[in-house]
Amino acid sequence: MSKGDKQTSFVERVRTALDDSTDRLDRHTQTALRAARLRALHPERAALRARWWMPASGVALASAVLVAVLLSHTNQPVAPRMLPGTDIELLTSAHSLEFYNDLDFYQWLQETESDAG
């Protein structure tokens, strides 16, 4: 076998090994690649998901809280009861839950600005 043939043969074996490695990609990686491809082709859907995720998660959590409140009173007739005003505000607010987690900070900021004014 000539030197050139040996080199060609070697390169061919490397190519085969690389092809084999590609065929054997784990399922997790294949899924991630598919997701990447879909994001590239439909970025508007990824943007929509990002915009709706926080309010949607807030609504989901609020719903779960409401269900938990209703179910906690199992000995009473199943009828919605009036929630305290602050609870209703929390459930219906457009703000994210992080806003309420940081409420102390925003109140402090408001007070500070009032003192300065």
Added chain:
Amino acid sequence: MGQLQNLTLPGGWSSGGMTSRVAGYDSYDSAALDRFLAGVERRAFRMAQIATGNREEALDIVQDAMLQLAHRYGRREEQEWGALFQRILQNRIRDWYRRSQVRSRVLAWFGAGREDDDPIAELPDERTPGPEREHANERLREALDAALHALPLRQQQAFLLRAWEGLDVAQTASAMGVSEGSVKTHYSRAVHALRGRLEGQL
């Protein structure tokens, strides 16, 4: 948003499939682009993984390349996508490499080196208990990845594009942004280095 049309679009684009039109993105045949990307994504990932030695970095690079191809060149002729995608991918890999080098220098200056310089250690361990042959094949793949990763980036790129992607010298030069003479030199050195490391194993 995507919409199914039955029109002939400007530029001769077929509209038999879904088209995608969003703010900042020109319309293109997303079905055709989807087929193209599905056909190249695995090799692109492996190239990026060999270069970076890291699965997550490789996925990010491939994602970026796909996005850029769709965003900037989705309206180009379909036969141009291959060359364009390779150009974008290799640029992304080179960008990552440069950032990695800067990061390493900064960390070294602060006295914090890489804890593990073995790129193979960062690859997921796909070994599963099984036949002896499967284990041997896995060892071979690891050795191949290590040998390719050890190449200087330009040699690595030249070799993978010529030997694996099957690009000719001119196409490889275009993808790498170098001269044809450089491609030949890098490729020759890469083959020599790889044979030195792998000849007895492959």
